[in-house]
Amino acid sequence: MKKLPAILISFSIAALFLALSFLPSVITAQQDSLKGFVVFPKPINAGQFHSSIGLSLTVVPRLIVEEGVLQLPMLDARARLGITDEFYLSGRANIVYVTNQISLGFGWSYSYKNLSLSIADHFGYWFGFADFQGFDAKSMGLANYPTITLGLSLNNLNVSLSGEALITLSQHTYFGTASVGRFSPEYVGYAVTLAVEEELWKNNYFIFGARFQYSLPMYQTWLAFSTSYRWALFPEFFIGYEL
Amino acid sequence: MSKLLKIILSMIPLITLLSCTGDESVTVPIFENGGLLANTSSLSATTSKLIEGIYSVESGSDNFGRNVVIKFTGNTFSIFTGKNFAYFVLNVGIKDSSIVFEGYWRFAQDSKTGLAILRLDANEGGKQIIKNNTPNSSFVLRGSFGDGNNSTQNELILRYIRPINKSKIDFKILAHRGGGRNLDQLPESENSLGMMQIAESFGANGIEIDVRLTNDNVPIIYHDENLSPRLVVGEFAIGPIKNYSYAHLLTLCRLKNGELIPTLKEALETIINKTNLSVVWLDVKDPAAIPQIIKLQEEYVNLAIAAGRKLEILIGLPDDTAVEEFQKQPNFQNAASLCELEFDTVINSNSLVWAPAWTRGPMIDEVSRMRGLGKRVFFWTLDGPEFIKVFLDEGAADGILSNYPSIVAYEYYIR
Numbered sequence: 001m002k003k004l005p006a007i008l009i010s011f012s013i014a015a016l017f018l019a020l021s022f023l024p025s026v027i028t029a030q031q032d033s034l035k036g037f038v039v040f041p042k043p044i045n046a047g048q049f050h051s052s053i054g055l056s057l058t059v060v061p062r063l064i065v066e067e068g069v070l071q072l073p074m075l076d077a078r079a080r081l082g083i084t085d086e087f088y089l090s091g092r093a094n095i096v097y098v099t100n101q102i103s104l105g106f107g108w109s110y111s112y113k114n115l116s117l118s119i120a121d122h123f124g125y126w127f128g129f130a131d132f133q134g135f136d137a138k139s140m141g142l143a144n145y146p147t148i149t150l151g152l153s154l155n156n157l158n159v160s161l162s163g164e165a166l167i168t169l170s171q172h173t174y175f176g177t178a179s180v181g182r183f184s185p186e187y188v189g190y191a192v193t194l195a196v197e198e199e200l201w202k203n204n205y206f207i208f209g210a211r212f213q214y215s216l217p218m219y220q221t222w223l224a225f226s227t228s229y230r231w232a233l234f235p236e237f238f239i240g241y242e243l
Numbered sequence: 244m245s246k247l248l249k250i251i252l253s254m255i256p257l258i259t260l261l262s263c264t265g266d267e268s269v270t271v272p273i274f275e276n277g278g279l280l281a282n283t284s285s286l287s288a289t290t291s292k293l294i295e296g297i298y299s300v301e302s303g304s305d306n307f308g309r310n311v312v313i314k315f316t317g318n319t320f321s322i323f324t325g326k327n328f329a330y331f332v333l334n335v336g337i338k339d340s341s342i343v344f345e346g347y348w349r350f351a352q353d354s355k356t357g358l359a360i361l362r363l364d365a366n367e368g369g370k371q372i373i374k375n376n377t378p379n380s381s382f383v384l385r386g387s388f389g390d391g392n393n394s395t396q397n398e399l400i401l402r403y404i405r406p407i408n409k410s411k412i413d414f415k416i417l418a419h420r421g422g423g424r425n426l427d428q429l430p431e432s433e434n435s436l437g438m439m440q441i442a443e444s445f446g447a448n449g450i451e452i453d454v455r456l457t458n459d460n461v462p463i464i465y466h467d468e469n470l471s472p473r474l475v476v477g478e479f480a481i482g483p484i485k486n487y488s489y490a491h492l493l494t495l496c497r498l499k500n501g502e503l504i505p506t507l508k509e510a511l512e513t514i515i516n517k518t519n520l521s522v523v524w525l526d527v528k529d530p531a532a533i534p535q536i537i538k539l540q541e542e543y544v545n546l547a548i549a550a551g552r553k554l555e556i557l558i559g560l561p562d563d564t565a566v567e568e569f570q571k572q573p574n575f576q577n578a579a580s581l582c583e584l585e586f587d588t589v590i591n592s593n594s595l596v597w598a599p600a601w602t603r604g605p606m607i608d609e610v611s612r613m614r615g616l617g618k619r620v621f622f623w624t625l626d627g628p629e630f631i632k633v634f635l636d637e638g639a640a641d642g643i644l645s646n647y648p649s650i651v652a653y654e655y656y657i658r
Contacts, residue, residue, distance in 0.1 A: 063426055067467050076639045134600040176604010177638065180629040225602070227626045227647070228426075 004133055035079065035205040038195040040158035041118030041149040043109040044082040051079040054240025056094060061232040064177055064221045072096065072220055073194070074240050078207075086110065090120065099128035101219050103145060116151035126219035139222045141171035144185075152209045162193040166215050189215020197242070205242035210235065269354045269428040271347055272392045278345045279360070283336025286373075289333065291315040293372055294342070297657060298384065298401040300324075304395070306388075312407060312656040314445040316339035317519040320344055322401075323446055323653035328628060330649035331359050332444040340365035343364060348388055351647045352605070353446075354428050359392035361386035361401070368403070378403045382436060407656040415522050416651045417643030418447035419624050420466060421510075422644050425499050432498035433474070434464045436505050436513045442520065446652025451512070451523030451559070451623075451644055454507055456532040460488040462539065463506035474499060485529065485555040497512065509535065511543040515552055523622075524581055524598075524644070526559040533558070537578045544579075557596060566592055581621065584587070588617060598644070601625045605639040614641075628654065 038050045053233040063129040074096040081089045083106070090106040106149070107120025127140040166189045172181035195209030213234040216225040220234060274280075284387055292315050308326030322331035333346035342363040349356040361384040363369045368382030382403035388395030420433035422442035433436035434452055442450050453466040463484075467473065468479045470487075477496030480487065487495070492504050505513075507525070516522050525536055540556045547554040558580040560566045565587055569575050575592070583593035586609065589597045597613045598608065601622040610620045621642035625631050629653050634640050645651045 019426075023602045062473060066424070066426065067471075067473065130602065135602045138606055175602055175630070176606055178604050178633045180633060182629070223626055225630070227352050227628075229350070 001003070008120035024070060033147065035203065036156070036158045036199065037080050037238070038197065038242055039124045039195045039207060039209070040116065040153070040197055041109045041160060042111050042116040042153070043086050043149040044080065046082045046084050046087060047078065048082040051077070052240035052242045053077050054207065054238060056238035058220050058234055058236040060221055063141045063228060063232045064224050065219050067226070078238060078240060083108060097103070098130060098223055099126065099219055105145070116153070116155040118149045120147045120149070121145070122147065128222055130223050137173065137175045139171065139173040141197050141219060142169040142216065143167060144169055151157055156199045158197040160194070160195045164191040166190060166213065166218065168218065184196040188218065189213060191215070207238070207242065251436060269356055271430045274345055274360045274394070279333055279338065279343050280336045280345050283338045283343055286335050286337055286342065286490060290372060290375055291320070293375065294320065295379060296378060296406050297404045299404050300396040301402055302400040303388065305389060310404070310657060311401060312445065314407065314652065314656065319346065320443050321444050321649070323656070325653055325657065328647065328650045328653065333359065337373065337474070341369040342372060344383070344384070347538060351649050355390070357388055357390045357449055357512045359386065359388040359399065360394050361399065380404065382500040408658045412641055414655060415449045415523060415621060416447050416536055416648045416655065417447060417449040417451055417522065417621065417642055417644040418442040418648040419451055419644055419646045421450050421452050422447065422465070423451060427646065430498040432502050433501040435498050435500070436509060439513050440517050442648070443518060445648045447520070447648040449520055449524065449525055449642065451524040452510055452559060453526045453528050454532050454536060455484055456529045457487055457489045457492060458485055459488040460535065462532045462535050463489065463492070464505045464507060464510050470496060476501070507539055511539060511556070515543060515547050515554060518585055521553055522557065524557050524559050525541055526561060527565045530565045533565065533568045534572060537572055540578060555579060559598070560584070560594065562594060578639065586612070586633050589613070590616070595619065596621055600636055601630065601634065605634055607637060607639055610639045627652070
C-alpha cells in the first residue's frame with residue numbers, strides 16, 4: 001500500500017469515528033444532557049449515546065524498544081450507545097498511523113445505588129503502516145478483550161476500575177513482496193484501567209485515566225517486531241473530552 | 244475538582260510501583276564439582292564433527308519438538324530445537340568408551356533454563372565415534388534435563404537421522420552485538436569480550452559489534468550513544484560516551500555483567516585468538532572512528548592470516564555520514580566494507596556486502612542484481628522465526644544478522 005492511501009485510510013477512519021460520535025449526540029441532545037458515562041459502567045437508556053475525543057500516551061517498555069522511541073501518543077476516541085436499558089454497544093479508536101486499533105463490542109450493565117457494574121466483550125481490529133526509510137511493511141490483526149468494570153459514583157465524579165483479559169487472535173504482516181500470517185488465539189496478558197469522569201465546568205466533562213497493560217507485545221509495538229515471550233508493563237495515560 | 248486531584252495524586256505511587264519492571268538476570272546453571280566431565284578425557288575436533296547431525300527426539304519432544312540439530316561449535320556442542328527455539332550448550336568428554344555431554348539448555352526467547360546431561364553409550368555409538376566411524380540411526384544419545392540446577396527431571400533421548408545441511412554457499416549466521424542483547428538476559432553483556440567467545444555456542448559463525456570513539460580517540464565496542472543503566476553499571480558515568488576518555492570509562496563504569504568496555508583492538512584479538520568466527524561486522528556508530536578502524540582492520544587481517552585463521556573483517560557503513568567519511572580515506576576501495584545503503588552507494592564504496600534491513604522484504608530482484616556484481620547480501624536484524632523462514636525459503640540471503648542466531652541455525656541446518 002502506498003503512503004497516501006494508507007494515510008487517507010487512517011484519517012478517514014478517525015474522521016468517520018468522530019462524525020459518528022457527534023451525530024447521535026445531536027440527536028439525543030434534547031433527550032438527555034447527562035454526561036460522565038463514556039467509561040463509567042452505569043446503565044444508559046436505549047438510544048442514549050455518550051462519546052469522547054482525546055489523546056492517549058503509551059509508555060513502551062525498554063524490553064521492546066531498547067534505546068528507541070519510548071512514548072506512543074495516539075488519538076483516542078470512545079463511544080457508548082444504549083441498545084436496551086441494560087445492554088449497550090461501545091467502541092474505542094486509537095489512531096497514530098503507524099499503528100491503529102478500532103475496537104467494538106457489546107456489554108451488559110447494572111447499577112445499585114451509587115455502584116455500577118458492567119461486563120463487556122470487545123473485538124479489536126488493528127493495523128499499521130511503515131513505509132519510511134528502511135521499512136516497507138504493514139501489519140494487521142484481530143484481538144479480543146473480555147472486560148469487567150466496576151464503577152463508583154461520587155456526586156459529579158464517576159470513578160471506574162476495569163479489568164481486561166487480552167487475547168490475540170490473528171496477525172498478518174507484509175514486508176516487501178513477502179508476507180507471513182497466523183491465526184492462533186492466545187491469552188497474552190491483562191490490563192487494569194482506572195478512569196475518572198468529572199464535570200470540570202458547566203456541562204464540560206473530561207475523562208482522565210491510566211491503563212496498565214501487562215502482557216506480551218501487542219499492536220502498539222508491532223513495528224518493533226519483538227519476539228519477546230516475556231510479559232512487560234505498558235502504562236497508558238489518557239485524557240478525553242466528552243462530546 | 245479537589246476529589247479529582249486527590250485521585251490523580253493517589254495514582255502516582257501506584258504508577259511508580261507498576262512501572263518498576265525490574266532488571267532480573269538469568270544465571271546459567273552449572274554442575275557441582277564439574278559434574279561427570281571432571282573425570283573424562285577430551286574428544287578431538289575431528290571426532291566431534293562426526294557427531295553433528297539432525298536427530299529425532301524420542302523423548303522430550305513436548306519441550307523441544309520432533310527433530311533437533313546438533314552442531315559442534317569449536318569448543319562446545321550446541322543443540323538447536325524447533326519447538327520453543329531452545330539451545331543447549333554442552334561440554335563433552337570421554338569416559339569408558341562412552342561420550343558424556345553436560346551443560347545447560349535455554350529457551351532463546353524466554354528466560355527458562357536448566358541443566359542437561361546426555362550420554363552416547365559405548366554400545367550405542369560411543370565406540371564407533373571414537374574410532375571415527377560415520378554415525379547411523381543406531382546412534383542414540385540418552386540423558387535428561389531439568390529446571391534450574393536439577394538435571395534429572397525429564398528424560399531426553401535423541402536418535403541420529405542424517406547429516407546437517409551442507410549448502411553450496413558459505414552461509415553466515417551473524418550474531419547481533421557480539422552474540423546477543425542484554426535484554427535477553429544472557430550470561431555475558433552485549434558487545435563484551437565474553438559474549439564474543441560464546442557467540443558460536445548460540446549458532447553464530449560471525450558477529451556484529453558496534454564501534455564508537457572515546458574523547459581520546461580510542462575505538463571501543465559499545466552500542467548506544469549514551470552511557471545508561473541499560474548497558475552499564477556505575478553511578479558516576481552518564482551522558483554521551485564520546486565525552487569520556489578510555490581511562491575514565493575504565494574507572495567509572497562496567498558493562499551490565501561487570502565486564503570492562505572493550506577496545507576494538509581487544510575485540511579483534513579475542514576474535515582471532517579465542518574463537519573460530521569467520522566474519523566480524525564492525526558497525527560504525529561514530530564515523531570519526533573510521534580512519535583508525537581501517538588501520539586496525541589491515542593489521543588484524545594480517546594477524547589472522549599469520550595465525551592461520553580465516554577471518555573477514557568488514558567495516559559496516561550504516562548511513563550517509565559514515566559512507567562520506569569512509570570515501571574520504573585514501574585507498575578506501577581496498578578496505579573490506581559492508582554497506583547498508585542503496586545500490587549506487589554499495590558500488591561506489593566498493594563494498595563486498597550489501598546489508599539491507601529485512602523490513603524492506605526479500606527484494607529478490609535487487610539481491611540478484613547485487614549477486615550478479617559479485618556482492619553478497621546480509622539481511623539485518625531478523626529475529627522472528629516465521630520471518631527467518633521466509634528469507635531462507637526465498638534463498639535471498641548470504642547471511643542473516645539476528646539477536647537469536649540459534650533460531651537461524653536451527654532453521655538453516657534443519658533444511
